[in-house]
Amino acid sequence: MGELLKVENLSAGYGEAVVLHGVSLSIAEGQTLALLGRNGTGKTTLINTLAGATRQHGGSISLGTGATSVTLHKLPSHERAAAGIGWVPQERNIFKSLTVHENLTAVARPARAGRASRPWTPERVYELFPRLAERKSNLGTQLSGGEQQMLALGRALVLNPTLLLLDEPCEGLAPIIVQELLRAIRRITRDEGLSAIIVEQHPQAILAISDTAAVLDRGTVVHTGTARSLQEQPALLDKLLGVAR
Numbered sequence: 001m002g003e004l005l006k007v008e009n010l011s012a013g014y015g016e017a018v019v020l021h022g023v024s025l026s027i028a029e030g031q032t033l034a035l036l037g038r039n040g041t042g043k044t045t046l047i048n049t050l051a052g053a054t055r056q057h058g059g060s061i062s063l064g065t066g067a068t069s070v071t072l073h074k075l076p077s078h079e080r081a082a083a084g085i086g087w088v089p090q091e092r093n094i095f096k097s098l099t100v101h102e103n104l105t106a107v108a109r110p111a112r113a114g115r116a117s118r119p120w121t122p123e124r125v126y127e128l129f130p131r132l133a134e135r136k137s138n139l140g141t142q143l144s145g146g147e148q149q150m151l152a153l154g155r156a157l158v159l160n161p162t163l164l165l166l167d168e169p170c171e172g173l174a175p176i177i178v179q180e181l182l183r184a185i186r187r188i189t190r191d192e193g194l195s196a197i198i199v200e201q202h203p204q205a206i207l208a209i210s211d212t213a214a215v216l217d218r219g220t221v222v223h224t225g226t227a228r229s230l231q232e233q234p235a236l237l238d239k240l241l242g243v244a245r
């Protein structure tokens with residue numbers, strides 16, 4: 001299994017303020033990384049930096065294996081999307097004045113050459129989230145928080161990305177919707193092999209569907225390992241995440 005994402009010695013932040021200091025991590029093809037940490041430790045900043053939405057001060061980011069590897073850190077956000085980054089930001093960022101269907105068709109792009117799994121189309125997103133199919137003609141403004149999150153995820157999928165970035169996908173949603181989203185995320189990642197980074201403050205549900213985990217504290221990586229080993233060491237998890245758990 002080749003390395004899909006390689007982040008080396010990354011520092012980044014907002015304007016002159018540096019939030020991430022010397023972050024290095026990697027993800028193998030087909031694997032899911034749980035990105036954990038207390039409030040304000042830099043998880044969103046790292047996701048946004050991978051997506052090209054912060055100021056990078058140093059380090060490198062590359063995506064892809066072998067000859068298809070692309071150096072991301074010099075590319076603007078839209079070119080990173082074209083290179084395979086499927087970003088679902090914390091704010092969800094759907095087009096609220098467009099219908100569900102228009103949101104999906106506005107951004108859809110064909111599958112990349114060489115990918116084994118079935119390409120994502122608006123129809124496949126409707127199979128994944130039947131609720132969205134029922135709401136095809138509704139405007140973004142008419143959707144519940146959970147439906148907006150499903151649409152945000154669907155929009156990232158129809159880009160046919162190689163790496164999905166999910167920033168607190170379950171935040172603020174009712175438990176029944178959280179279960180539906182987690183099932184869908186598991187299907188996309190575990191069953192279909194799409195690589196992902198999932199940010200969460202509350203780790204158990206995400207560790208259960210991830211292969212590896214990284215914990216941030218004050219903008220640096222303080223722990224990396226398998227998701228299972230963290231699950232099996234609640235005392236270590238407590239120590240790393242403190243009160244947030």
Ligand SMILES: Nc1ncnc2c1ncn2[C@@H]1O[C@H](COP(=O)(O)OP(=O)(O)OP(=O)(O)O)[C@@H](O)[C@H]1O
Pocket residue numbers: 014017019037038039040041042043044045046201
């Ligand atoms: N737009 C911004 N401009 C300046 N500083 C910011 C901005 N966004 C975040 N920060 C700062 O960067 C640091 C890391 O924040 P970030 O949102 O990345 O953490 P987080 O781990 O994702 O936290 P949370 O779980 O609360 O979302 C914080 O000190 C925060 O105040």
